[in-house]
Amino acid sequence: MKYLAVLGRQPKISLAELECLFDNVQPVGAELAEFEAKSVLDIRRLGGTQKLAVQIEVNLQDFLKSLPDKGKLTIGVSDYSRGATAFRAQGEALKIKRILTKLGHSVRVVPNKSATLSSATSFHNHLFDDNKIELVKYGKKYYRVIGVQNIDAYVKRDQARPARDAKVGMLPPKLAQILINLCGDLPDHSRLLDPFCGTGVVLQEAALIGYVPYGTDVSERMVEYSRKNLEWLQTVTPVALCPGSRRSGPSSRASRVACSAAASAPPQTKATDATFAVAQGDATNFQWTSPIDAVACEGYLGQPMSLPPAEIKLKQEKQECGSIVLGFLKNLSGQIESDTPVVIAVPAWLRPNGEYERLNLLDEIKNLGYNVKSFRNLGQKDLLYHRDQQVVAREIIVLRKK
Numbered sequence: 001m002k003y004l005a006v007l008g009r010q011p012k013i014s015l016a017e018l019e020c021l022f023d024n025v026q027p028v029g030a031e032l033a034e035f036e037a038k039s040v041l042d043i044r045r046l047g048g049t050q051k052l053a054v055q056i057e058v059n060l061q062d063f064l065k066s067l068p069d070k071g072k073l074t075i076g077v078s079d080y081s082r083g084a085t086a087f088r089a090q091g092e093a094l095k096i097k098r099i100l101t102k103l104g105h106s107v108r109v110v111p112n113k114s115a116t117l118s119s120a121t122s123f124h125n126h127l128f129d130d131n132k133i134e135l136v137k138y139g140k141k142y143y144r145v146i147g148v149q150n151i152d153a154y155v156k157r158d159q160a161r162p163a164r165d166a167k168v169g170m171l172p173p174k175l176a177q178i179l180i181n182l183c184g185d186l187p188d189h190s191r192l193l194d195p196f197c198g199t200g201v202v203l204q205e206a207a208l209i210g211y212v213p214y215g216t217d218v219s220e221r222m223v224e225y226s227r228k229n230l231e232w233l234q235t236v237t238p239v240a241l242c243p244g245s246r247r248s249g250p251s252s253r254a255s256r257v258a259c260s261a262a263a264s265a266p267p268q269t270k271a272t273d274a275t276f277a278v279a280q281g282d283a284t285n286f287q288w289t290s291p292i293d294a295v296a297c298e299g300y301l302g303q304p305m306s307l308p309p310a311e312i313k314l315k316q317e318k319q320e321c322g323s324i325v326l327g328f329l330k331n332l333s334g335q336i337e338s339d340t341p342v343v344i345a346v347p348a349w350l351r352p353n354g355e356y357e358r359l360n361l362l363d364e365i366k367n368l369g370y371n372v373k374s375f376r377n378l379g380q381k382d383l384l385y386h387r388d389q390q391v392v393a394r395e396i397i398v399l400r401k402k
């Protein structure tokens with residue numbers, strides 16, 4: 001099946017996530033990517049994709065004729081073609097309405113404030129149901145949206161956890177999902193290690209995908225936070241993690257991800273039943289227990305900062321963070337098998353000129369026995385995750401043990 005992804009706010013990082021999971025990923029314009037997958041996909045598995053659509057292989061008339069013939073239809077159009085306008089997208093939607101009305105449907109059109117509907121509009125109008133349809137247009141091609149990112153579910157996953165700590169930095173669950181997916185599509189029940197687990201955001205997302213989380217951290221307090229959050233996750237239902245969701249997902253592994261539909265989940269179903277392990281340990285010398293099928297983590301990011309640091313401070317931070325990253329990768333290298341994926345987010349600091357200063361450790365990392373992944377559609381410089389003017393950014397490094 002041919003899929004189209006509407007990429008997230010950091011499109012290159014979203015593209016990297018897709019490249020690690022699917023075949024033939026091709027960027028289409030700046031904010032879309034086409035790719036192929038054999039199975040039915042679920043957007044809840046993808047941290048970096050805002051909307052997921054499938055290509056309509058037949059001509060538009062035949063597609064419209066194939067829609068369910070009972071009840072009211074809601075139609076929205078997002079036109080991502082070059083030069084598209086709200087007026088043109090709305091014109092397209094009204095043209096489709098006329099055709100459907102002739103076919104005997106009663107049709108409501110979602111108004112276009114711009115050429116493309118925002119994902120909030122698409123989500124709140126449920127434009128991924130049988131009779132609520134969003135068509136994506138790109139040039140002459142049409143796609144039908146099958147899933148829209150549920151922002152409320154991510155917020156809930158983040159804020160409903162019993163143990164949170166602003167000081168260790170708040171890894172957004174979406175970015176945790178991306179870090180995990182950059183390890184590739186792992187078999188069910190793969191054991192995923194986060195050796196800097198903090199409050200356990202990566203571990204939580206790993207459990208929701210269907211992996212077995214294994215977390216360690218130098219701080220005993222953080223280990224307890226992770227334990228508490230993972231225990232909590234085992235007690236909540238998918239519905240509790242997915243407000244406003246009402247559509248069932250396909251019966252793939254991804255459908256077990258937290259927001260599987262309220263409607264279809266029996267009340268006693270748990271969001272995850274994954275067993276987990278957590279332990280206190282310094283990542284630069286800890287002996288982990290086997291197996292370790294993949295490693296995904298946000299490493300130590302140094303001190304939180306609200307202004308770009310002075311040169312001397314920057315030097316100290318680089319030295320401290322760099323030595324933890326290298327010490328960890330050296331220690332890990334002898335403990336994992338060849339080809340094990342290792343993904344780590346490391347800090348980069350905003351400078352007064354608006355650029356980010358990185359740790360620049362790739363050559364040393366290669367010497368420790370790792371290959372750095374090369375992507376087809378992006379380079380290492382693109383793997384920098386930050387909000388506007390955020391002082392400490394996260395640079396993502398994607399490795400495989402040699």
Ligand SMILES: C[S@@+](CC[C@H](N)C(=O)[O-])C[C@H]1O[C@@H](n2cnc3c(N)ncnc32)[C@H](O)[C@@H]1O
Binds near residue numbers: 198202217281300324
């Ligand atoms: C940026 S935080 C990670 C936050 C985490 N992603 C979460 O979900 O809360 C970095 C973590 O690394 C831990 N840490 C720092 N140095 C460490 C080391 N040498 N070994 C293991 N953990 C370390 C800190 O205690 C902190 O919890």
